[in-house]
Amino acid sequence: MDVTVKLTVNGQQKAITTDPRRSLLDVLREDLGLTGPKYACGEGRCGACSVLMDGKRVLSCVTPVSKADNTTIVTIEGLAKDGSLHPVQEAFLEEGAAQCGYCTGGMILTAVALLQENPHPTDRDIAEGMNGNICRCNGYPKIHGAIRRAAEKTKR
Amino acid sequence: MTGEVVTKTSETKRSSPSEDSPCEVQLSRRAFVQVVGAGLLITVTEGISFGQRRGSRGVRNVAARLHVNQDGTITVMTGKVEEGQGSRAQLTQAAAEELRVGVAKINLVMADTALVPDDGMTAGSRTTPSTVPAVRQGAAAARELLTRLAAQQWSVDPGALEVRDGTITHKASGKIVRYAQLVQSPEIVEAFQRSSPAEIPLTPASEWGVMGTSVPRPNLRDLVTGAHRYPSDIARPGMLYGKVLRPPAYGARLESIDLSPAEAMEDVVVVREGEFVGFAAPTTFRADEALRAVSETATWSTVSQPSSDELFSHLKQHARSGRPSTRGSLERALADADKVLGATYEVAYVQHAPMEPRAATAEWKDGRLTVWAGIDYPQRIQGDLARALGVPAEQVRVIVPDMGGGFGGKHTGEAAEEAARLAKAAGRPVAVHWTRAEEFTWAYFRPAALIECRGALDREGSLVAWDFTNINAGGAAIDTPYNTANTRILSAGSDSPLRQGAYRCLAATANNFARESFMDELAAAAQSDPLAFRLAHLENPRIRTVLEVAARHFDWPARQKKVTPELGVGLACGTEKNSVVAACVEVGIDRARGEIRVCEVCEAFECGPIQNPANLVSQVQGCIIMGMGPALREAMQFRDGRIRNASFATYRVPRFEDVPKIDVHLVDNPDIPSAGAGETPIIAIAPAIANAVFAATGLRIRSMPIRLPGTNPA
Numbered sequence: 001m002d003v004t005v006k007l008t009v010n011g012q013q014k015a016i017t018t019d020p021r022r023s024l025l026d027v028l029r030e031d032l033g034l035t036g037p038k039y040a041c042g043e044g045r046c047g048a049c050s051v052l053m054d055g056k057r058v059l060s061c062v063t064p065v066s067k068a069d070n071t072t073i074v075t076i077e078g079l080a081k082d083g084s085l086h087p088v089q090e091a092f093l094e095e096g097a098a099q100c101g102y103c104t105g106g107m108i109l110t111a112v113a114l115l116q117e118n119p120h121p122t123d124r125d126i127a128e129g130m131n132g133n134i135c136r137c138n139g140y141p142k143i144h145g146a147i148r149r150a151a152e153k154t155k156r
Numbered sequence: 157m158t159g160e161v162v163t164k165t166s167e168t169k170r171s172s173p174s175e176d177s178p179c180e181v182q183l184s185r186r187a188f189v190q191v192v193g194a195g196l197l198i199t200v201t202e203g204i205s206f207g208q209r210r211g212s213r214g215v216r217n218v219a220a221r222l223h224v225n226q227d228g229t230i231t232v233m234t235g236k237v238e239e240g241q242g243s244r245a246q247l248t249q250a251a252a253e254e255l256r257v258g259v260a261k262i263n264l265v266m267a268d269t270a271l272v273p274d275d276g277m278t279a280g281s282r283t284t285p286s287t288v289p290a291v292r293q294g295a296a297a298a299r300e301l302l303t304r305l306a307a308q309q310w311s312v313d314p315g316a317l318e319v320r321d322g323t324i325t326h327k328a329s330g331k332i333v334r335y336a337q338l339v340q341s342p343e344i345v346e347a348f349q350r351s352s353p354a355e356i357p358l359t360p361a362s363e364w365g366v367m368g369t370s371v372p373r374p375n376l377r378d379l380v381t382g383a384h385r386y387p388s389d390i391a392r393p394g395m396l397y398g399k400v401l402r403p404p405a406y407g408a409r410l411e412s413i414d415l416s417p418a419e420a421m422e423d424v425v426v427v428r429e430g431e432f433v434g435f436a437a438p439t440t441f442r443a444d445e446a447l448r449a450v451s452e453t454a455t456w457s458t459v460s461q462p463s464s465d466e467l468f469s470h471l472k473q474h475a476r477s478g479r480p481s482t483r484g485s486l487e488r489a490l491a492d493a494d495k496v497l498g499a500t501y502e503v504a505y506v507q508h509a510p511m512e513p514r515a516a517t518a519e520w521k522d523g524r525l526t527v528w529a530g531i532d533y534p535q536r537i538q539g540d541l542a543r544a545l546g547v548p549a550e551q552v553r554v555i556v557p558d559m560g561g562g563f564g565g566k567h568t569g570e571a572a573e574e575a576a577r578l579a580k581a582a583g584r585p586v587a588v589h590w591t592r593a594e595e596f597t598w599a600y601f602r603p604a605a606l607i608e609c610r611g612a613l614d615r616e617g618s619l620v621a622w623d624f625t626n627i628n629a630g631g632a633a634i635d636t637p638y639n640t641a642n643t644r645i646l647s648a649g650s651d652s653p654l655r656q657g658a659y660r661c662l663a664a665t666a667n668n669f670a671r672e673s674f675m676d677e678l679a680a681a682a683q684s685d686p687l688a689f690r691l692a693h694l695e696n697p698r699i700r701t702v703l704e705v706a707a708r709h710f711d712w713p714a715r716q717k718k719v720t721p722e723l724g725v726g727l728a729c730g731t732e733k734n735s736v737v738a739a740c741v742e743v744g745i746d747r748a749r750g751e752i753r754v755c756e757v758c759e760a761f762e763c764g765p766i767q768n769p770a771n772l773v774s775q776v777q778g779c780i781i782m783g784m785g786p787a788l789r790e791a792m793q794f795r796d797g798r799i800r801n802a803s804f805a806t807y808r809v810p811r812f813e814d815v816p817k818i819d820v821h822l823v824d825n826p827d828i829p830s831a832g833a834g835e836t837p838i839i840a841i842a843p844a845i846a847n848a849v850f851a852a853t854g855l856r857i858r859s860m861p862i863r864l865p866g867t868n869p870a
C-alpha cells in the first residue's frame with residue numbers, strides 16, 4: 001500500500017506517494033532525479049549513498065523512505081550554497097581528492113557530519129570516522145588530506 | 157638515462173590513514189563534423205565514412221581528431237574512457253601542449269561512437285604510450301596547418317611565426333591572428349579534412365609547458381558537487397528500470413519458469429528470449445518484486461562445479477602443457493648446483509569491485525539504438541550490441557560517460573545488452589543497474605594462479621638456475637629480470653573454474669609475487685641481504701634505480717639489520733608495461749589476533765617522463781592500497797557454482813583504517829617515451845609484504861592472500 005512521505009530535500013518541500021518499503025536512495029535517485037547519492041553495495045557497508053538527514057549522516061540505501069517522513073535531507077547536490085562550495089567540497093577540489101569520483105559525494109557528506117561533531121579531529125579520528133566509506137580507487141591518502149585541510153580551514 | 161627523484165609526496169600518518177586485444181569493429185557510420193556558425197556542429201550522416209580508417213584504429217585526418225571552434229575553444233575527440241585513471245586530464249594536456257593553448261580551451265569528447273575515433277580499448281596502460289602520442293600528432297598537425305595558412309595569408313615564411321595561447325604572431329611585421337579567426341576560412345576546414353596527422357615533430361619533454369604539470373581533472377568540480385552523471389545516473393524520459401533473472405549457480409540452465417505472477421503486475425514489462433528473462437518497471441523496487449515473484453517458480457538443471465577449497469589441485473590437474481622459453485641447460489645446472497630450492501605459490505581469484513557496478517541505459521528511436529554504459533571500449537560494445545540485437549552497427553551508438561571505476565573489470569557489456577533487450581521489448585528507455593552481488597558473481601575475476609618455482613645457487617651464492625611455471629594466470633611479467641644462465645619459463649593454461657579476465661596488471665602481480673618471494677628465499681639460502689642479492693643479479697638500470705631509491709628513503713640497510721619482535725621489513729621490485737617499481741614495507745604481527753598489519757610502505761616508481769605528477773601520485777597510492785587487498789584479505793570463495801562472499805560485508809576491501817604510512821617517490825626519466833602508470837605500481841606490494849612477514853616471523857607464506865597459519869579468511 002502506497003503512503004505519502006513529506007520531506008524537505010535540499011531546501012525544497014516534497015511529497016512523494018510510493019511504496020514505503022523502497023529505500024530512500026531509490027526514491028532520491030528515481031523519483032527526485034537526485035543522482036548524487038550512489039548505489040555501491042545496498043547493505044550499508046560502503047557509504048556511497050550517504051546523505052544528511054536532519055544534519056546526521058545516514059546511509060540512504062538501508063533507510064526505508066517511510067523513515068524519512070518529516071525530515072530534512074541534504075544530498076551532495078544541495079551542499080553548496082548559492083553556487084559557493086562548502087569548505088569540505090573546496091578542500092576535496094584543492095586536494096584533487098577524487099579519482100573516479102563515485103565515492104566522493106558520500107565521502108564529503110560523511111566528512112561534513114564528522115567535522116560537525118568533531119571540528120578538530122586527529123588523524124586517527126578521521127580514519128575511524130571515515131572507515132565506513134569505501135573508495136575502490138583507493139584514494140584514501142588524498143581524501144584524508146582533504147578532510148584535514150577542511151578542518152584547518154574552519155579552524156581559522 | 158637519469159634517475160633523479162623529482163617528487164616526494166604523501167606522508168600519510170600510520171594512524172590516518174588489461175589487457176588490450178585487437179578488435180575488428182566495422183565502422184560505416186561516421187560522425188560528419190563541420191564548422192558552422194559559432195561552434196561545432198556535429199551531424200550524424202548515413203554512409204559517410206569520414207575521418208577514420210575503416211575497421212582500424214586511429215584517425216585518417218586531422219578533422220576526425222579535433223576541431224577548432226570559432227569561439228577559440230578546441231574540441232578534441234578520443235575513443236578512450238575516463239574511469240578514474242586520469243585520462244581526461246592527460247589527453248587534454250596532450251592536445252593543449254601541441255596546440256599551444258591553455259587546458260581551459262580544450263573540450264575533450266570521450267568515448268561516443270558517433271563522434272570519436274576508435275582509439276582501442278582503454279586497457280593495458282595503452283593511453284599513455286599510444287593515445288597521448290596520437291592526440292599530440294593530431295594537435296601538432298592542426299597547429300602546423302593553421303600556421304601555414306597564416307604564413308600564406310601574410311606571404312611570410314612559416315618558420316618566422318610564433319604560436320602561443322592560440323595566437324599566431326609574425327614579430328617582424330607585428331601581424332597577429334587567432335586560431336578562431338583562421339578557422340573561418342573554408343580552406344582550413346578543407347585542410348583539416350585532407351591532412352593526416354603526419355610526422356610533425358612533437359614537443360620534447362624538456363620543452364613541455366602543459367604536459368608534465370599537475371593539471372587537475374577537468375570535470376573535478378562536477379564530481380564534488382554531485383553534478384556529474386555516471387552511467388548509472390543516466391535517465392531518459394519515460395525510462396523504466398530493469399532486472400534480469402540470474403541462474404542460481406554457474407552452469408545452471410533454465411528448465412522451466414512460470415512468468416504469470418509478473419505478467420499479472422500491470423506496470424511491469426516481462427521479457428523472455430530463450431534463457432534471457434527480464435523485467436522492466438517504473439522503479440527498481442517494482443522490477444525487483446517482479447523478479448522475486450517469478451524466481452520462485454523457476455527450475456534449473458545444474459552441473460557440478462569445483463569449489464575454492466580444491467581450486468589449486470583443480471588447476472594443477474587441468475594444467476595444459478605448453479612450450480617453455482629456455483636458456484642454457486636447466487637440468488644440468490640444477491644437478492651441478494650447490495643448493496637447489498623449490499617452492500609453490502598460490503594466488504586466489506579476486507575481483508575488481510569498482511564502486512560503480514555495471515550499468516547501462518538503452519533507448520531505441522526509429523530502429524536506432526543508443527546506449528549509455530560503463531564499459532572500456534565503446535566501438536567493441538557497439539559491434540557486440542549490433543550482433544546481439546540483430547541491427548547494423550551503424551544503427552548503434554554507444555556513449556560512455558566518465559564512469560565509477562573499472563581496473564580492467566569492465567571490458568564486457570552485459571548490462572548494455574540487457575538494457576537494450578528490455579528497452580526494445582518495452583518500447584521505452586530502460587536502465588539496468590547491476591547490484592553488488594550481481595557484479596561479484598556475474599562479472600569476471602582476476603585469474604587465480606598456481607606457480608611452481610625451482611632455483612639453484614652455486615658455491616658463491618650466485619643464481620645459476622631458474623625454473624618458473626605459472627599455471628592459469630598468464631604470462632604478463634613472467635620473464636625474470638635477474639641474470640641467470642639457465643632458465644626455463646612457462647605460462648601454462650588450465651581449466652578456470654571462474655570466468656576470468658583482465659585486472660589492473662593482470663598476471664604480473666601473481667608472477668611478481670612468486671618471483672620476488674622466491675628471490676627472497678634464495679637470498680636467505682645464500683645468506684645474503686635481500687637488497688644486495690637482487691642488485692648482484694640485476695642489470696636493468698631502471699629497476700636498479702627504483703630499488704636503490706626506495707631502499708635509501710626507507711633506510712633499508714639499517715632497518716633490515718634491526719631486530720624488533722613482531723616487526724619485519726621486506727622489499728620487492730619488478731617491471732611491466734615498460735615501467736619499473738620497487739617497494740619497501742614494514743609489517744607488524746599481532747599473533748593473538750592472527751593479524752598482519754602493514755605499517756609503512758615506501759615505493760619508488762618510474763615510467764619515463766612524468767606527464768602529470770599529481771595524478772601519478774594518485775595512481776601509485778591507489779595501486780599500493782588496492783594491492784594490499786589481494787595481498788592480505790581478498791579471495792573469492794565459491795562452492796557449487798556460487799560465490800559465497802559476494803558482498804562488501806563478506807569480501808573485505810581496503811578501508812581507511814588499513815592505510816599505512818605511504819611514501820611515494822616518482823623518478824623522472826625524460827630520455828625515453830612515457831609509459832602508462834595505472835597498473836605496474838601494484839605489483840611490488842604483495843611480495844614485499846610476504847617478505848616482511850618472513851622477516852618478522854620466519855614463516856614463508858606462499859599464498860595470496862598472505863595469512864598467518866590458522867587464521868581464516870577475513
Ligand code: FES
Binds near residue numbers: 040042043044049061
Ligand atoms: S550503497 Fe549504501 S552503504 Fe553502500
Ligand code: FES
Binds near residue numbers: 561
Ligand atoms: S574515487 Fe573512485 S571510488 Fe573513490
